[in-house]
Amino acid sequence: MTESVETSALTPSPGTSGQTGTVVRSTVLKRLFKNPMGVVAIVILLAMAVMAIFADVLAPFDENFANIAKTLAAPDEVNILGTDSSGRDVWSRLLFGAQLTLTSALLCAAVAIAIGLPAGLVAGYYAGRFEAVSNWVVSILMSLPGLIVLLTIRAAFGPSVWIAMIAFGVLISPSYFRLTRSAVQSVRNELYVDAARVSGLSDMRIITRHIFSVVRAPIIIQTAAIAGVAIAIQSGLEFLGLGDPAKATWGVMLSEGFKNVYLTPTLLFWPAFAMALTIGALVLLGNAIRDALEDGEKIKHGRQKAHQAENAAAASATKAARKTIAAVEAGTEHHLVKVTNLGVGYPQADGSIKKVVDDVSFHVDRGEILGIVGESGSGKSQTAFSILGLLPDTARIEAGAIQFDGNYTVAPGEDKVNQDRLSKLRGKRISYIPQEPMSNLDPAFTIGYQLVTPMVRVLGISKAEATTRAMKLLSDVGIVNPERTFKAYPHEVSGGMAQRVLIAGAISCEPDLIIADEPTTALDVTVQADVLDLIRDLQRRLGVGVILVTHNFGVVADLCDRVVVMQNGRLVEEGPVRDILREPKETYTQTLLASMLEGKEPMSMLVPSTSSATASSTAKENVL
Numbered sequence: 001m002t003e004s005v006e007t008s009a010l011t012p013s014p015g016t017s018g019q020t021g022t023v024v025r026s027t028v029l030k031r032l033f034k035n036p037m038g039v040v041a042i043v044i045l046l047a048m049a050v051m052a053i054f055a056d057v058l059a060p061f062d063e064n065f066a067n068i069a070k071t072l073a074a075p076d077e078v079n080i081l082g083t084d085s086s087g088r089d090v091w092s093r094l095l096f097g098a099q100l101t102l103t104s105a106l107l108c109a110a111v112a113i114a115i116g117l118p119a120g121l122v123a124g125y126y127a128g129r130f131e132a133v134s135n136w137v138v139s140i141l142m143s144l145p146g147l148i149v150l151l152t153i154r155a156a157f158g159p160s161v162w163i164a165m166i167a168f169g170v171l172i173s174p175s176y177f178r179l180t181r182s183a184v185q186s187v188r189n190e191l192y193v194d195a196a197r198v199s200g201l202s203d204m205r206i207i208t209r210h211i212f213s214v215v216r217a218p219i220i221i222q223t224a225a226i227a228g229v230a231i232a233i234q235s236g237l238e239f240l241g242l243g244d245p246a247k248a249t250w251g252v253m254l255s256e257g258f259k260n261v262y263l264t265p266t267l268l269f270w271p272a273f274a275m276a277l278t279i280g281a282l283v284l285l286g287n288a289i290r291d292a293l294e295d296g297e298k299i300k301h302g303r304q305k306a307h308q309a310e311n312a313a314a315a316s317a318t319k320a321a322r323k324t325i326a327a328v329e330a331g332t333e334h335h336l337v338k339v340t341n342l343g344v345g346y347p348q349a350d351g352s353i354k355k356v357v358d359d360v361s362f363h364v365d366r367g368e369i370l371g372i373v374g375e376s377g378s379g380k381s382q383t384a385f386s387i388l389g390l391l392p393d394t395a396r397i398e399a400g401a402i403q404f405d406g407n408y409t410v411a412p413g414e415d416k417v418n419q420d421r422l423s424k425l426r427g428k429r430i431s432y433i434p435q436e437p438m439s440n441l442d443p444a445f446t447i448g449y450q451l452v453t454p455m456v457r458v459l460g461i462s463k464a465e466a467t468t469r470a471m472k473l474l475s476d477v478g479i480v481n482p483e484r485t486f487k488a489y490p491h492e493v494s495g496g497m498a499q500r501v502l503i504a505g506a507i508s509c510e511p512d513l514i515i516a517d518e519p520t521t522a523l524d525v526t527v528q529a530d531v532l533d534l535i536r537d538l539q540r541r542l543g544v545g546v547i548l549v550t551h552n553f554g555v556v557a558d559l560c561d562r563v564v565v566m567q568n569g570r571l572v573e574e575g576p577v578r579d580i581l582r583e584p585k586e587t588y589t590q591t592l593l594a595s596m597l598e599g600k601e602p603m604s605m606l607v608p609s610t611s612s613a614t615a616s617s618t619a620k621e622n623v624l
């Protein structure tokens with residue numbers, strides 16, 4: 001779990017799950033170095049850092065060494081950038097200025113992080129009183145006029161750049177607080193955080209290990225921006241003459257340069273140039289990090305570049321293939337759906353492909369219910385989504401073909417589901433019953449509206465006609481009071497009713513194929529049987545083909561004609577349900593069957609029952 005959490009923090013794309021955080025971190029760095037913008041920014045910042053660190057060695061003079069015999073001098077071999085109005089070497093002051101300006105900017109960011117980050121983490125995670133109090137403090141800090149506060153502090157403590165930057169760090173800390181708090185709020189109820197809690201991890205460990213990883217990336221980006229702002233603010237104050245004249249900072253140099261702008265404009269140019277370069281590099285670095293973290297896109301582009309030549313050849317082959325895609329393999333046209341050697345994969349950050357469906361073949365005919373069964377993660381939904389054309393953008397069809405009613409939706413050689421072809425079928429000839437009824441109904445519209453609109457659009461019937469039809473459909477799916485449900489909003493009906501509504505929606509446009517993805521998982525056991533009966537009944541009446549995705553062999557036994565068993569993305573066994581239930585050939589199928597609730601003895605019987613064996617075998621026979 002830790003790995004996936006770390007991964008998700010750095011690479012929001014789902015396509016990276018399953019990798020270790022280390023792999024992802026190293027690829028983020030790799031991508032950063034591949035980005036010219038990032039490289040330029042890093043080179044500039046490194047150069048500035050070297051200037052600052054080795055100022056004592058690199059500077060030919062002390063920052064305040066003044067040669068009054070040589071004021072406002074033009075550049076020569078001794079003073080390579082000339083001298084200022086007091087005869088001080090501009091190059092030496094620039095170097096010492098880099099030291100002070102950069103470290104004080106970092107101090108400002110460090111103070112802001114030290115206050116804003118932990119407060120944001122705790123407020124976001126615990127909410128409640130701490131969050132309320134922090135919000136108050138943050139509101140007060142944000143309402144303070146920053147410049148006036150800094151001027152007051154300067155008046156009270158003198159012209160110390162350190163004190164000014166610490167104060168500015170405090171003033172700017174709400175930006176870190178708010179950033180962190182919102183990021184934490186968005187994940188604190190995620191299942192993996194709950195799982196970490198349930199597994200007994202302490203709050204501190206959950207926050208530092210699971211939650212902190214979510215804010216790490218935005219904090220880095222924010223810090224690049226804040227450091228730039230700190231340099232600008234600090235220089236601004238010094239430019240106004242509020243800095244310590246005894247210290248060489250870029251702001252102080254700017255102020256002095258301005259006084260002599262007509263005599264020696266370069267005095268103003270050099271510190272301004274150094275500042276612009278540094279702030280620009282910080283902004284570029286922030287952008288480059290952000291781009292490097294936008295994993296999915298980058299992987300896509302990276303792969304596109306890496307395979308440009310390959311793709312060009314493939315594209316022309318695909319074009320040629322497209323012209324001839326109309327003809328599916330002879331003798332297979334009658335199948336409603338035929339999936340042939342399907343492979344689905346996700347490109348990973350390290351350039352590899354994570355195969356989630358591998359060499360899967362099956363077919364579904366009209367009037368038939370095919371069950372796809374397998375444990376969680378076996379690739380059932382990915383197979384169903386390939387047929388529906390609902391795979392995420394990052395997914396690639398690695399191999400094989402899919403045909404619907406005698407035409408390819410994914411022709412051999414194509415690496416994406418053809419959305420042009422699918423959009424003509426989806427919602428019209430192919431419909432979908434999802435797993436989570438509630439989250440698939442829009443809470444902003446009534447159920448009636450959500451049923452009527454697609455019918456008007458797809459079937460081209462009038463609104464009145466669609467309304468009558470919707471009422472009938474609601475009654476067909478067993479809703480007792482169709483009028484009331486029609487007018488209700490999704491939150492006003494139960495989960496079972498919502499699933500019935502979705503089933504009504506799925507059959508409303510008279511499809512040829514219904515794909516139901518775990519249609520009963522989110523429902524109460526008492527409602528599950530009703531919904532399964534309803535699907536069976538509708539399928540018989542309407543003669544549609546159904547693909548039922550489930551992890552439950554009991555559902556398969558109840559409903560399906562044939563079954564496909566999947567494990568780790570591969571097809572393990574296929575056949576008529578009766579045969580598979582009676583004589584499963586593969587060990588995996590036997591294990592799945594054994595895990596069915598029916599046919600099992602209670603695990604902890606208080607009184608051993610001699611009749612349990614008989615009862616369990618009777619239960620299994622009932623299933624069969």
Ligand SMILES: Nc1ncnc2c1ncn2[C@@H]1O[C@H](COP(=O)(O)OP(=O)(O)OP(=O)(O)O)[C@@H](O)[C@H]1O
Binds near residue numbers: 346378381
């Ligand atoms: N966007 C994605 N990027 C990378 N891998 C993914 C993505 N979506 C799914 N997977 C992976 O594909 C594999 C198969 O997932 P799929 O959803 O098909 O499983 P399933 O058998 O339907 O399981 P469940 O019953 O839990 O939904 C899993 O290992 C999953 O992690």
